[in-house]
Amino acid sequence: MQFDDKVPIYYQIKNYLYHRMVAGELGLGDKLPAVRQLAVDLTVNVNTVQRALREMIAEGYIAPQRGRGNFVTQDAAKIATLKQQLTTTYIQDLYGQLHALKLTDAEIIAEIKAYIQHRGDADD
Amino acid sequence: MQFDDKVPIYYQIKNYLYHRMVAGELGLGDKLPAVRQLAVDLTVNVNTVQRALREMIAEGYIAPQRGRGNFVTQDAAKIATLKQQLTTTYIQDLYGQLHALKLTDAEIIAEIKAYIQHRGDADD
DNA sequence: ACTAGTGTTATATCTTTCTATAACACTATA
DNA sequence: TATAGTGTTATAGAAAGATATAACACTAGT
Known part of the structure; x- marks a missing residue:
């Protein structure tokens, strides 16, 4: 690693x-x-x-x-909560960063979709 | 800060x-x-x-x-490139993290949309 | 010339993180 | 009861990041 x-x-x-x-x-x-x-x-x-x-x-x-x-x-619930916490935290961070770059909500979603789309052309 | x-x-x-x-x-x-x-x-x-x-x-x-x-x-171009770099890096990171949590592409987009939606109820 | 505002550099000290190394404590099995 | 496998803790030293403090270098306006 x-x-x-x-x-x-x-x-x-x-x-x-x-x-x-x-x-x-x-x-x-x-x-x-x-x-x-x-x-x-x-x-x-x-x-x-x-x-x-x-x-x-x-x-x-x-x-x-x-x-x-x-x-x-x-404790299964503890792990489920952790997953939700991590997910939310990451998204919150991304949104905060891109918002600070003055991207609008629509632009943020568009950029992400574009990235995923573009990514589909490659691996995974 | x-x-x-x-x-x-x-x-x-x-x-x-x-x-x-x-x-x-x-x-x-x-x-x-x-x-x-x-x-x-x-x-x-x-x-x-x-x-x-x-x-x-x-x-x-x-x-x-x-x-x-x-x-x-x-150098305006340099700043423009920086913006694109930062944006891509953040999205790439988020995608990598959520993907590692075994969220599908659809789930990732859904979570982000949900976050933004939910967020509209509040400030900004 | 002087002075105020600015960038630049240096020294010593503290804290956090990481490492190498070693020892100690407990469990399970031959 | 040995021994191998495991967690736990301690010590000493290296490296990176920050701090307080001070000095030096340059610019612009008086």
Whole structure:
């Protein structure tokens, strides 16, 4: 994984894991990869992984079991809420940015549609 | 202005000024506020402002005149390109994020429309 | 010449993030 | 009861970003 050097790595790891949870790649109650394994996979230090997990644990998305591993919460509603939160936040940010650039609502939607259209010509 | 503590302040200042340039609040050839004034307005150190300006100068968006002030480039095409770049980057980011959350193209557009609709009920 | 307004640069110090390394604590299984 | 796999914590050092403070360089108007 490649990181944006403008944002703390531990923070990006949090978001990465949240994404995988919301996307269902890490299901309810699933065991996460071992911290040392995550550190190797992400090419970062164990402490950095732990920093991310610590916060996710504090927020209740991950339940740690000493000696056994870290597990995704069983709370489906919590994940659903997270998905909605992330979605809204991203859209809110985009809208704020483009609005600041003086694009109208119509232009914003048009630009997005154009991007998706244009994108269909390629992969995915 | 309030800063996101997850991103370097100098970097946020750059984006803030780019936005103002693209939005036309800082027109072609306009003089920017004095660096010390900017520092006061943004509640930030002069060196931090200078760090942002230095990069913008290197990128050719600002032309400094020692003893007189900093001036927005006269190159209209450069600003137009910047606007397009910023717009595309933001949309690309949003799409990438929501796609990673497993939202379909249709859902993405629907969510954005819903947000804008819902937003019309309020301010602006 | 002086002065006020401007950009530019430098130093020392603090905080946050990240790293390498190591040790400690617990679980499960051979 | 060893041992391998796991989470947890600590220490010391490096690097980046900000800060306060100060000095230097140039321009324009008096």
